[in-house]
Amino acid sequence: MEDFLFAVEIMVFPLSAVACVFFLIKWYRPVLKLWPPQKTKFVKTVFGFLPLLSFAWILTTLLLWASFDVVGSPFYIIYYIFLGFA
Numbered sequence: 001m002e003d004f005l006f007a008v009e010i011m012v013f014p015l016s017a018v019a020c021v022f023f024l025i026k027w028y029r030p031v032l033k034l035w036p037p038q039k040t041k042f043v044k045t046v047f048g049f050l051p052l053l054s055f056a057w058i059l060t061t062l063l064l065w066a067s068f069d070v071v072g073s074p075f076y077i078i079y080y081i082f083l084g085f086a
Contacts, residue, residue: 013079019086027051051085058084 031047062070062077070076 009079013082016079016082016086020082023085024051054085055081 028048028051031044058081059077062080064071066080070080
């Protein structure tokens with residue numbers, strides 16, 4: 001059973017990595033193109049930092065408050081970061 005779960009995680013990992021990259025590009029492209037540079041700089045800054053803030057929150061949670069098997073495993077930390085962004 002444990003091997004099956006690991007195989008499922010290996011299949012989900014690249015799918016979530018691709019979805020993560022896709023949605024980050026989908027997020028940043030309109031933010032950079034939507035407003036002229038001289039106008040609404042504050043809004044562009046806030047929208048630009050939201051994914052970074054989300055990344056910091058997910059990483060802090062995984063490093064400090066996650067289960068013992070996640071905290072010590074770089075694979076699971078990267079896995080859950082991609083899954084969180086996807």
